Amino acid sequence: MAAVARNTAGGPPSAGKIFQFKLVLLGEAAVGKSSLVLRFVKGHFHEYQESTIGAAFLTQTVCLDETTVKFEIWDTAGQERYHSLAPMYYRGAQAAIIVYDITNQESFNKAKAWVRELQRQANPNIVIALTGNKADLVNKRTVEYEEAQAYADEQGLLFLETSAKSGVNVNELFLAIAKKLPKTEPAGTRGQGQTVNVNAAAEESKGGCCGGGGGSASAAPGGAARN
């Protein structure tokens, strides 16, 4: 059975291979993008969630039968508000969740625009999930389930209605994405050869050469983020 691993300090999940994927959130402001992620990653919900200052990059792990999927989840950091989301945001993303608010037709239209944008700009194999959030507000619904489902089918998208508030379908959403992602490339190998993670590299090198040397010796990797 698949299960969501909570974000704890415990050991690595027992499943075999670990795959790491970049997942980006898209959608109009205030549809609940950050709330969905916080529900998924932290298990919280806050009614009056502010725009997510300082928390625009989270990770969470999902265990499937054979494999472990680690999501690097990118939030928009509010850059969608003034139509200024940097393209590097979805560069290299293997999955995207496009969120709309089921009580807001305009947010659904905007979601469709994001689907087109990704189909035009992003990695052609990107897994896209369309998500109607705020499913708890069903009596204020303006976007019909069937309409969204039909659109998702037509475009080949995953589709779920979720509620970050109640938690309904949130884990299921990420699980569905984890299952659909192609597990061909183990974590951290883009191509072959020497891709360098500057965080991981620092201390094995150089020996005594870091000591001095004119204006050039900024060699000591101070504060390298690794221990």
Place this chain on the structure above:
Amino acid sequence: MEDLPTEFDLVVLGTGLPESIIAAAASRVDKAVLQLDSNAFYGRDWAGFRLQDLRDFLRSCEVPAADVDARDVSHLLQAGECLVTLGRPTNSISNVEEVIYIKDDVVETDIAPQPRQERYRRRSERHTSGSSTGSSTGPSPVNTPVDDEAFPLPVGRKQFTFDDVLLQSRKFSLDLAPKLFWTTDAFVNLLKTSNISRYTSFRLVHSVATFLDGRIVEVPFSRSAISNHTDLSALDKRKVMKFMQACMERAANGDANAADLTPARFGDYLDTLKIPILTRRSIVNAIAMCTEDTSTAKAFTRISRFLLACGYYDKSSSPFLFSIFGCGEYPQYFARISAVFGGIQCLNRGVEVFVLDSTKSQVVAVITGASRIACKRLVIPVEYAPVEWLGGGLTERNISRAILITDTSIFPKRPSDVGFMRFAKDGDELGVMLIEASYVTEICPNGYFVVYLWTTAVTTARADLEPYVMKLFEPYRADRTGVAKVLWASFFNHKSIRLATRDADQSNRPTQLPANVKLVSGPSGSLDYEDVLKESEELFAMLYPGEVFLPRVPDPEEIIMDGCDGSTVAASPEEEAATAPSQPEASALIPANDEEGDE
């Protein structure tokens, strides 16, 4: 679109690299930051583009900017204030010349751009009977390309035109101002200490080469490369080793700058060493990156920088890193950091006028569209400054640049990832820089290479650089094998205006410049980011004295939800401590469990 807030601590015009670094740094210390750019894309003169977008952009640079009708904004002024119109920059890019080297007549090749073939494969059924003859004959009518492509052509017999390259436009990421990073770079270190490096990924530059007697020769920079070098005698190897050792020792003793090195001219100094020409060229062209006329002391400083950066990741690794997805990502990374900490970016939105207070010593607001946005401080590119603020004191540097798409690596070492080469040029310390990158850097599709060349402009970019292109490549012809061929090139001149004197205290700053305005420069021809970082850091220190420059962004597990009031996202105590000004302590305080999250 939402209306912008009307008051900010800092307004930054432009999304170039220094603008974005300063925006990020200010947001990081809780200043309210607004970053505006009249372009629809990030990066200004530092931008990266997909192939077709680059072509469109460069073409647009040849069109003079239209004069904007001055809008009456006097009702937005308060008593005593006055308006100043922005400087009208001429385009920083000029003399754009695009050359498609693929001959227009139909040729056959074994470069088979896959997407097009696959895209049309399903249409091919009705043609299957005629396919074998259809593909092996020569030119086909050009006006039915889709049907031609539909034939399931045997491998190696495919027509190839520039349109095939263009079909992969989005797989290219081409930089206006390409650069490399030193492995020991202060900029790389900043990426690490600020934790921006979690967005970034690099390839080691695998080859460093020089050009000698019409061929490209690997530069021997590591101990093993010197001892394995086939063109050097045993005696030469000892000499080179000794010289390198001496440079390293001087660097280690901190006296690389010492003026006691004689002869003072580097060329004369090299004469005394009696080293072979190959080594001499390698040292001057690629390692010291200078000319024979450079001072020996300066050359030694550069050599030691090079050598210190070698072998950083493994014993034989070169001193350089190349950024995956290219350099155009960097302004975006920093803009994102700004956004993550509350900054607002707004593209497609320029500023027409500044509002000065009654003493004309402070900019109090900018006017964008019909809105007045108050700011306490303002950062703008030099060329946006009205002439009367500058009063001379500018230097204008003009760089000739070329971006090429090629089909084969010119570097002898295989497999080819990224290579760097420099031609020395008399009287020009910059020389001619060359970076070649393959698809592993994700700046081009598999099967192609991107080559950047740049040098100090003498005339037009094409006249300056095409001779070098022709030394290294042949124009594309499918029937030529075993040589490196150029498919396409774009040449352009890239102007960078800088303050002539950028002293640490800017004591020579233009006297008419309002006190709360800081000016940033465009990209120089420098290979690395040293100058940009220095400028950004200095300007930030002047804007916000005493504040920490880009402290570390917390990792996900350090971000805790405050469960009590339910509305804030706060950093953990470690993060608070890490922002303390004392750098050594800050790095010591980075928590042990630093891997992101859950393993």
